[in-house]
Amino acid sequence: MDIYLPIAEVSVNWPILVLLGAGVGFVSGLFGIGGGFLMAPVLIFMGIPPSVAVASQASHVVASSTSGVIRYGGQGAVDFRMGGIMALGGAVGAFLGVELFRYLRLLGQADLMVALSYLIFLGVIGSLMLNESLTEILRRRRGEPPKRKDRRRPLWLYGLPWKVRFPKSGLYISAIPPLGLGVFAGVLSAVMGVGGGFILVPVMLYVLRMKASVVVGTSLFQIIVTTAITTILQAGRNQTVDVVLSTILLLGGVVGAQWGARMSGRLRAEELRALLGVIVLAVGLYMGLELFVRPSEIFQLAPGIAD
Numbered sequence: 001m002d003i004y005l006p007i008a009e010v011s012v013n014w015p016i017l018v019l020l021g022a023g024v025g026f027v028s029g030l031f032g033i034g035g036g037f038l039m040a041p042v043l044i045f046m047g048i049p050p051s052v053a054v055a056s057q058a059s060h061v062v063a064s065s066t067s068g069v070i071r072y073g074g075q076g077a078v079d080f081r082m083g084g085i086m087a088l089g090g091a092v093g094a095f096l097g098v099e100l101f102r103y104l105r106l107l108g109q110a111d112l113m114v115a116l117s118y119l120i121f122l123g124v125i126g127s128l129m130l131n132e133s134l135t136e137i138l139r140r141r142r143g144e145p146p147k148r149k150d151r152r153r154p155l156w157l158y159g160l161p162w163k164v165r166f167p168k169s170g171l172y173i174s175a176i177p178p179l180g181l182g183v184f185a186g187v188l189s190a191v192m193g194v195g196g197g198f199i200l201v202p203v204m205l206y207v208l209r210m211k212a213s214v215v216v217g218t219s220l221f222q223i224i225v226t227t228a229i230t231t232i233l234q235a236g237r238n239q240t241v242d243v244v245l246s247t248i249l250l251l252g253g254v255v256g257a258q259w260g261a262r263m264s265g266r267l268r269a270e271e272l273r274a275l276l277g278v279i280v281l282a283v284g285l286y287m288g289l290e291l292f293v294r295p296s297e298i299f300q301l302a303p304g305i306a307d
Contacts, residue, residue, distance in 0.1 A: 003247035007242035008052045013178050014248050016046075021060055021249035025256025025277070035190065037122060039249070040114070046108075048245070050111040051101075055190060055240035056249075058231040061189075063250035065223045068260070079168035079214045083221035084139060085175050086200075090226030093186020098233040101190050105238060115287050117192045122180030122284025125199060130277030137274060169210040169218070189223075189230040212239060 002011040024039045039060060043053035072078050104110040160174030185200055200219050204210045210218070235241040 002246070003244065005048070005052075005242050005245050007056070007240065008048045008245060010047050012046055012048070017245070017248040018252040021252030022256035023252075024060065024249075025063075026260040035244075037118070038279065038283055040192065041118065041287050043245075044287075050114045051105060051238070051240045052242055052245075053267070054101075054114055055231070055234035055238065056245045058227045058234065059187075059241070059246040060249035060253045061227040062224055062231065065152065065227070066218045066285055067140050068219060068220045069224060071262075075217075077214050078217035078221050079166055079210070080176055080218075081164070082166050082169050082171075082210070082214075083218045083225075085164070085178045086185070086218075086222040087225035089179040089182025089184075090186040090189070090222060091182075091229050093183035093188075094190055094226055094230040094233055095186070096183070097187035097190025098230065100187070101234070102238050104254070106306045111190060116146065117188075119191070119284050119288030122280045125202075125287065126277050126279075126281030128277075129202070130274060130281060133274035133277055143241035162221065166210075168214055169208075171208065171210060173208070180250040182226065185222065186226050186230070189226050190234070 001013055001015055003014040004011045016262045020039070021044060024042075027038060039057040040050070040053045044050050045058060048056075069078060101110060101113075104113050143222060160176050162175045163172060165172045181200060188199070200217055200222070204215045204219065205212060231241060231246075
């Protein structure tokens with residue numbers, strides 16, 4: 001039951017791709033992230049070129065995130081004003097990231113950049129999340145009182161211009177930090193094929209101090225706009241989006257995201273963070289390991305690069 005992917009120039013089993021889309025969609029809805037950080041390494045493991053995997057699975061991120069936002073939006077758990085400002089920055093970041101990705105492909109360094117980005121970002125973020133969540137779990141099991149969290153927001157948030165009121169998030173801060181976060185997420189979306197939720201969610205919680213109830217839904221809303229723009233730009237500028245691959249992945253992603261959103265309320269916050277930390281760290285280490293393992297084919301011509 002194989003199907004040929006014209007841009008990736010490989011044949012893959014399409015039912016496995018549907019199941020993969022559903023599984024990553026479930027993770028997306030469960031944790032409030034795009035899921036791209038997990039999808040791209042699996043596609044690469046299946047033999048799809050990294051540049052095609054990164055660009056093509058962005059549409060799956062859009063589909064699974066949209067499904068999650070519909071559910072969170074129905075619960076009133078999305079700050080559309082905050083998400084809109086972050087998405088504006090994401091559009092700028094996506095354009096910059098796609099141009100950077102194009103330049104790296106011309107140099108023949110795109111695959112190396114993808115692997116390094118996964119190793120550095122996922123390794124650091126996964127370690128921090130796992131350490132914090134395990135500390136909370138151990139403290140709870142010992143019967144110790146929860147550590148008092150400092151809810152004070154950084155003073156620089158109040159010293160910046162262009163203040164905007166975000167009633168849903170309980171904030172009255174400058175629009176510059178959310179805009180900057182969006183730009184950063186846009187660059188990550190283009191270079192790594194991720195929505196950036198694994199970085200945005202902690203920053204929204206611990207730096208911006210948004211209400212926890214709206215963080216996940218708002219993050220997913222921003223991811224929709226950013227990754228949609230990234231997909232269009234990647235297709236137009238780099239010709240690395242495989243429509244067949246993208247379509248198969250998003251079929252499973254929409255369903256999986258709904259189930260993940262339903263399951264998210266059944267686990268403790270620290271348990272969710274611990275599980276996500278393990279997944280993020282494992283994926284980062286796997287991608288980093290690829291840098292030190294001798295490839296089966298030492299010389300390989302990447303799709304879309306002329307002889």
